[in-house]
Structure formats: structure tokens, C-alpha cells
Amino acid sequence: MDGIHDLAGMQGFGRVDHMADKDVGGPFHHDWEAIGYGGIFMGVEKGVFSIDEVRHAVERLEPLYYLMTPYYERYVVGVASLLVEKGILTQQELEEATGKPFPLARPALSQGRPPRLDRTIFAVGDRVRVRDDHFAGHVRYPAYCRGKTGTVTHRTSEQWPFPDAIGHGRNDCGSEPTLHVEFAAADLWGDDTDAAAVVVDLFEGYLEPA
Amino acid sequence: MSGVEEMHDDRPGLPLQAPAEERARALYQVLKDKSFASEGYVEGWKKVFEEDFSPRRGAELVARAWTDTAFREKLLTDGTAAVGEYGYLGPQGEYIVALEDTDDVKHVITCTLCSCTAWPILGLPPQWYKSFEYRARICREPRKVLAEMGTDIPETVAIKVYDTTAETRYMVLPQRPNGTEGWSAEQLAQIVTKDCLIGVALPKAG
Numbered sequence: 001m002d003g004i005h006d007l008a009g010m011q012g013f014g015r016v017d018h019m020a021d022k023d024v025g026g027p028f029h030h031d032w033e034a035i036g037y038g039g040i041f042m043g044v045e046k047g048v049f050s051i052d053e054v055r056h057a058v059e060r061l062e063p064l065y066y067l068m069t070p071y072y073e074r075y076v077v078g079v080a081s082l083l084v085e086k087g088i089l090t091q092q093e094l095e096e097a098t099g100k101p102f103p104l105a106r107p108a109l110s111q112g113r114p115p116r117l118d119r120t121i122f123a124v125g126d127r128v129r130v131r132d133d134h135f136a137g138h139v140r141y142p143a144y145c146r147g148k149t150g151t152v153t154h155r156t157s158e159q160w161p162f163p164d165a166i167g168h169g170r171n172d173c174g175s176e177p178t179l180h181v182e183f184a185a186a187d188l189w190g191d192d193t194d195a196a197a198v199v200v201d202l203f204e205g206y207l208e209p210a
Numbered sequence: 211m212s213g214v215e216e217m218h219d220d221r222p223g224l225p226l227q228a229p230a231e232e233r234a235r236a237l238y239q240v241l242k243d244k245s246f247a248s249e250g251y252v253e254g255w256k257k258v259f260e261e262d263f264s265p266r267r268g269a270e271l272v273a274r275a276w277t278d279t280a281f282r283e284k285l286l287t288d289g290t291a292a293v294g295e296y297g298y299l300g301p302q303g304e305y306i307v308a309l310e311d312t313d314d315v316k317h318v319i320t321c322t323l324c325s326c327t328a329w330p331i332l333g334l335p336p337q338w339y340k341s342f343e344y345r346a347r348i349c350r351e352p353r354k355v356l357a358e359m360g361t362d363i364p365e366t367v368a369i370k371v372y373d374t375t376a377e378t379r380y381m382v383l384p385q386r387p388n389g390t391e392g393w394s395a396e397q398l399a400q401i402v403t404k405d406c407l408i409g410v411a412l413p414k415a416g
Contacts, residue, residue: 007346008322018338020360020411021403026260027334032234038252071340073230080237089240097236098228140375142322158305160377178376194353196368201376
């Protein structure tokens with residue numbers, strides 16, 4: 001999904017609001033901020049949704065809403081959206097509880113997709129290209145590496161469900177290892193970068209031989 | 211061109227909604243009313259997030275690696291096993307890879323798509339790590355971003371950024387600074403901060 005969440009490489013943002021090693025306090029600055037994360041574990045433990053679906057729900061927030069809404073609040077709305085979509089509660093119940101509108105994520109643009117049947121098996125040292133793939137559903141490759149060529153530096157010893165499937169709550173998720181693919185920064189952004197390399201952790205099905 | 215009235219127009223923005231806290235508490239209450247959430251469920255997780263998941267654990271791992279060659283080797287070849295030895299595996303920290311800084315390479319971690327972090331050994335990510343500024347800029351101009359944050363990386367050192375896009379969770383193994391010869395592991399762990407583990411700071415002896 002080519003959404004606003006896919007921020008990497010986007011220009012025009014100002015300074016990161018932090019000086020190295022400055023004390024920033026604990027993870028929560030208000031008690032309620034833990035409700036989004038707590039809701040994720042609740043839903044996953046009860047088998048209502050996967051953490052991948054939570055990521056996708058947050059990606060489905062209306063773009064302006066996403067940009068103007070702080071981090072933990074995005075997860076409260078994402079979790080609430082999934083619970084409504086799964087029939088655990090209704091938007092009306094949420095709105096009755098607050099007496100105001102409770103805007104949720106926009107509906108998914110896709111039903112998701114199963115893993116590829118024709119994926120190639122790669123090893124450390126292989127040159128690989130990220131498939132020139134465009135898909136309206138949940139994916140875990142950032143657009144900056146789409147179609148780009150890099151080198152495999154690590155192949156995971158474990159496998160996980162394919163995000164494009166489990167992120168939509170599908171049953172045909174399969175499982176794949178991921179590969180750490182190192183891209184020369186110049187291959188991603190030409191001269192307009194001061195990085196040497198960027199390493200992206202990519203599901204095998206996203207890759208093809210270079 | 212002054213006054214509050216002029217500031218309200220029909221440009222798109224946030225929809226009418228209750229404040230975030232009211233909506234969050236309403237969500238939790240509705241879930242409790244339906245017995246979907248048990249009493250104290252979120253509070254229990256909050257305690258784990260605040261007390262158990264901590265960068266002190268990552269610092270302990272770094273200090274051990276600095277003082278024990280065999281453990282260093284294990285951390286770099288099978289991070290999961292090394293972290294498992296300490297009982298520090300957990301949610302968002304089940305497949306661990308440690309990234310070794312050298313004289314030639316500085317590693318930095320990000321999650322440009324959301325906020326993925328090795329929670330149990332780094333602690334939950336701080337606000338700045340989850341900011342649009344960091345997510346947008348760090349892959350493309352890490353040297354400039356680090357300099358703005360007060361960490362100058364010499365031009366002779368290449369910067370490699372790891373984008374956390376699947377299930378691998380990373381920690382940086384920074385270089386041990388000069389001036390720490392003979393220090394105990396406990397002393398060494400004191401200078402390994404959360405920002406050192408993310409890769410945006412360097413441990414300092416003094």
C-alpha cells in the first residue's frame with residue numbers, strides 16, 4: 001500500500017526533536033497511552049487479529065488524519081477499527097461512550113494475497129532485486145527499495161507468515177524466511193544521500209534474482 | 211488579520227472527535243463491559259512495558275560482549291541464543307541480530323514504516339524514534355541527522371542504516387571507548403545508553 005506511512009526518503013521534514021542521550025522519561029507520558037498497545041495483545045491473545053493486521057489498520061487511517069495524529073493515539077484508533085471490523089464492538093458503542101464521533105480507519109483497499117508459489121531460494125552473497133511490485137494491500141517493503149538491486153547479508157533461520165496475507169487476516173499465509181538485503185545508498189538516492197548503505201529485511205517472496 | 215475567528219476555516223483537518231484520552235478510555239471500558247478485556251489487563255502490560263523491557267538489559271549484553279570474546283562471538287553469530295542465555299527474549303524481541311560497529315562502519319537502526327524495536331532489550335521506542343522526522347530522514351541522510359542530534363561521525367566511517375521491516379529485531383554493538391581499560395562489566399554497562407543501542411549515540415568513557 002503506497003500510503004503516507006511509507007515515509008523513508010521523503011524530504012522536507014525538520015530536525016528530529018532529540019539530542020543524543022538526553023533523558024526522555026518512560027515509554028508512556030500519560031496512562032491512557034498504554035491502551036492501544038494493551039489492546040493489541042488482547043486481540044492477538046484472543047485470536048481476533050494479528051499484529052500485522054494492526055499495522056495495516058494504522059496504515060489505513062485517512063492520510064491527513066495519520067499525519068496529524070500522535071503515535072499512541074494512532075494505535076488506539078487502529079485497534080478500535082479492527083475490533084469494529086471483526087464484530088467485537090460497534091462504532092456506535094464507542095460514540096455513545098464518548099458522546100462524540102469516533103473516526104476509524106478507512107476500509108482495506110484489497111483482500112490481501114497469498115505468498116507466491118514460485119519464489120526463488122536465496123543465500124548470503126546473492127545479488128537480488130526487489131520485485132517491481134505494486135499492491136494496494138499490506139506489504140512490508142518500503143517503496144524506496146522497489147525494483148532496486150542489493151546483496152543478501154543474512155538469511156533468517158526461522159520463517160514467518162507472509163505479511164500480505166496475515167495482514168488481511170487470511171488463512172493462506174504460508175511461511176517464509178526473510179533476507180537482510182544491503183543496498184548501496186547511491187542506488188537508492190543517487191548523489192542525494194550521506195548514507196553508505198541501507199539494509200532492508202525482506203520476505204523472500206518480495207525478491208527475484210538480479 | 212487577527213482574532214480566533216479567522217483561524218477557523220473549512221480547510222481539511224482533524225474531524226470532530228473527543229480528546230484522545232476519552233476515546234482510549236471509552237474503548238477500554240466498552241471492552242471491559244463486554245468482558246472482552248479482563249480487569250487490569252492493560253495495567254498489567256503497562257507494568258511490563260515500563261519495568262521489564264529496558265535498555266539496561268541491552269547494556270548488560272554489550273558490556274559482557276566487550277569483556278568476553280566467546281560471548282561476543284555468540285552475540286554476533288546467533289543473537290537470539292545469546293539473548294536467550296539471559297532470559298531476555300520476549301514480545302518484539304524473539305529473533306535478535308546484533309550489529310557490530312567497527313573503525314570503518316557505524317550502524318543505526320530505524321523502522322521507517324512504523325516503530326519496530328527490540329522491546330525487551332532496548333525498551334519501548336522513545337517518541338523521537340517514532341517521529342516522522344526520524345522515519346523520513348534517517349535512511350537517506352543519517353550523517354546529518356546524527357550530527358544534529360550531537361553525534362558527529364567522521365567522514366572516514368561509513369554509516370549503514372538497518373530498516374526494521376520484518377521480524378528481525380536489532381541492537382547495535384558499539385565500539386568500546388578508549389579509557390575504559392580494566393573496567394568491570396558493571397561499570398561498562400553504565401555508559402551504554404538506550405541511544406547507543408539504537409545507534410545514534412556513542413558510549414563515552416568520561
